[in-house]
Amino acid sequence: MKRRHFLEAIGATSATALWSPTAQGRSKARSQNRNRVRMILDVDSVGDDILALYFAAAHPDIHLEGVTTLNGASGSLEQANRVALRSLDIAEARHVPVYPGAEGPIVEKTEAEAAAPVHFEKTLQKFGERLKEFNAPAEPSTRAPETENAVDYIIDSVKSNPNEITLVATGPLTNVGLALDRAPEISRLVKECLIMGGVFTVPGNITPVVEYNIWADPEAAKIVFNAGMELTVVGLDVCEHNSVADAMMTRDDLFDLASSSSAAAKDICTRFPIYIDIWREFFGLVGFPMDDVIAVALAIDKTLCETSEPLQVDVELAGDLTRGQTIAYEGNQIFLREFPHAPRTRICRTIDGKRFMTLFKETISGNLEV
Numbered sequence: 296m297k298r299r300h301f302l303e304a305i306g307a308t309s310a311t312a313l314w315s316p317t318a319q320g321r322s323k324a325r326s327q328n329r330n331r332v333r334m335i336l337d338v339d340s341v342g343d344d345i346l347a348l349y350f351a352a353a354h355p356d357i358h359l360e361g362v363t364t365l366n367g368a369s370g371s372l373e374q375a376n377r378v379a380l381r382s383l384d385i386a387e388a389r390h391v392p393v394y395p396g397a398e399g400p401i402v403e404k405t406e407a408e409a410a411a412p413v414h415f416e417k418t419l420q421k422f423g424e425r426l427k428e429f430n431a432p433a434e435p436s437t438r439a440p441e442t443e444n445a446v447d448y449i450i451d452s453v454k455s456n457p458n459e460i461t462l463v464a465t466g467p468l469t470n471v472g473l474a475l476d477r478a479p480e481i482s483r484l485v486k487e488c489l490i491m492g493g494v495f496t497v498p499g500n501i502t503p504v505v506e507y508n509i510w511a512d513p514e515a516a517k518i519v520f521n522a523g524m525e526l527t528v529v530g531l532d533v534c535e536h537n538s539v540a541d542a543m544m545t546r547d548d549l550f551d552l553a554s555s556s557s558a559a560a561k562d563i564c565t566r567f568p569i570y571i572d573i574w575r576e577f578f579g580l581v582g583f584p585m586d587d588v589i590a591v592a593l594a595i596d597k598t599l600c601e602t603s604e605p606l607q608v609d610v611e612l613a614g615d616l617t618r619g620q621t622i623a624y625e626g627n628q629i630f631l632r633e634f635p636h637a638p639r640t641r642i643c644r645t646i647d648g649k650r651f652m653t654l655f656k657e658t659i660s661g662n663l664e665v
C-alpha cells in the first residue's frame with residue numbers, strides 16, 4: 296500500500312504535511328544562532344539508545360558535546376563503543392567524540408545474579424530468522440573511540456563549563472555515579488541531569504519492582520539519587536506500559552519514516568521491526584517503548600511529561616526481589632529520615648505520547664518545524 300492510500304484509509308490525510316520533502320534540511324539552517332542544550336549522552340547502546348543517539352544528533356536545539364559509553368544490556372563495552380560510533384556515522388555526526396567508560400558495575404554481580412535464568416533469551420528463539428537484526432553487532436566505524444575515559448571526561452566537561460552541561464544517562468548509572476563519587480562538587484555544576492531508569496507505579500522488567508538500568512548498578516544509582524543534583528527521572532511508568540501506548544513506536548511510525556531520505560530513518564525502518572515484534576509478543580506492549588529518547592527529548596521540552604514536585608528518591612540495595620528498587624518519599628511516614636540535600640528529583644508521571652512521537656519522527660526525518 297502506498298503511504299497516501301494508507302493515510303486515507305486511516306483518515307489522516309492532513310498528516311502528509313508533516314512529511315513534505317520541501318521541509319527537508321531546514322533543521323540545519325535553523326540550528327545556527329540557537330540557544331542549544333549542551334548535552335553529554337551516556338549510553339549502553341542497545342535499541343532505544345540508538346534512537347536516542349539519532350535524535351540527539353539530529354535535533355537543532357541540541358549540541359551533542361560527547362557520547363560516553365558503558366557495558367550494559369548490549370553485552371560489552373566494546374559493543375557499546377562500536378554501536379555508538381556507528382550510530383553517529385549514520386547520523387552524520389562523526390565530529391561527536393565517544394568516550395569509553397565502565398566495563399561493569401561498581402559492585403560485581405553475585406554468582407546467583409549472574410546465573411539467574413533469563414526468561415527473555417529463551418522466548419526469543421521463536422523469532423527465528425528475524426532475530427538477526429536484533430542487537431546485531433555494529434559494523435566497524437572508520438574512527439576509534441577517544442583515549443580519555445568517560446568518567447574523567449564527564450568530570451572535566453562539567454567543571455570547565457559550570458551550569459552549562461546537561462547530562463542524559465540512558466543506561467546503568469555507573470559512569471555518572473563514579474564521576475559524582477570522585478568529584479562530588481559536579482552535582483552543583485551540572486545544569487541538570489536526566490536519567491532513564493527506575494519504576495514507581497507500574498511493574499518492573501527485572502522483578503515486579505525493579506527496572507533494568509537501576510538493577511544493573513544499584514550502588515551507582517544510589518550515588519546519583521543522593522547527590523543533590525537537579526534530576527529528572529524517566530521511569531518505566533511513562534514508557535513501558537500500555538497506558539502510555541501513544542509514546543511507543545509502531546509499524547505505522549516506520550511507515551511514516553520510510554518516506555524520509557535520512558540515513559537514520561532508513562536504518563530505523565530496516566532494523567526496528569523486530570524490536571517492535573519482540574516488545575509486542577514478549578512484553579505485551581502495543582509498540583517499541585522509546586525510553587531513552589524520552590529522556591533526551593525532555594532536555595529540550597519539559598512540557599512533554601508531567602512531573603512530580605521535587606522529591607527524595609532512594610535506591611534499595613538489599614533483597615532478592617527488591618535490590619535496585621527505586622523508592623520515592625511521598626506522603627507521611629512514621630519513621631523520620633534525614634536527607635543530606637533538599638529534594639531535587641522530579642519523577643515523570645505522564646507523557647504527551649502523540650506529541651512526543653511526532654517530535655521524534657520530524658526530528659529524525661529532518662522535517663522539524665521550529
Ligand SMILES: [Ca+2]
Pocket residue numbers: 338339340341343344465466587
Ligand atoms: Ca539504554
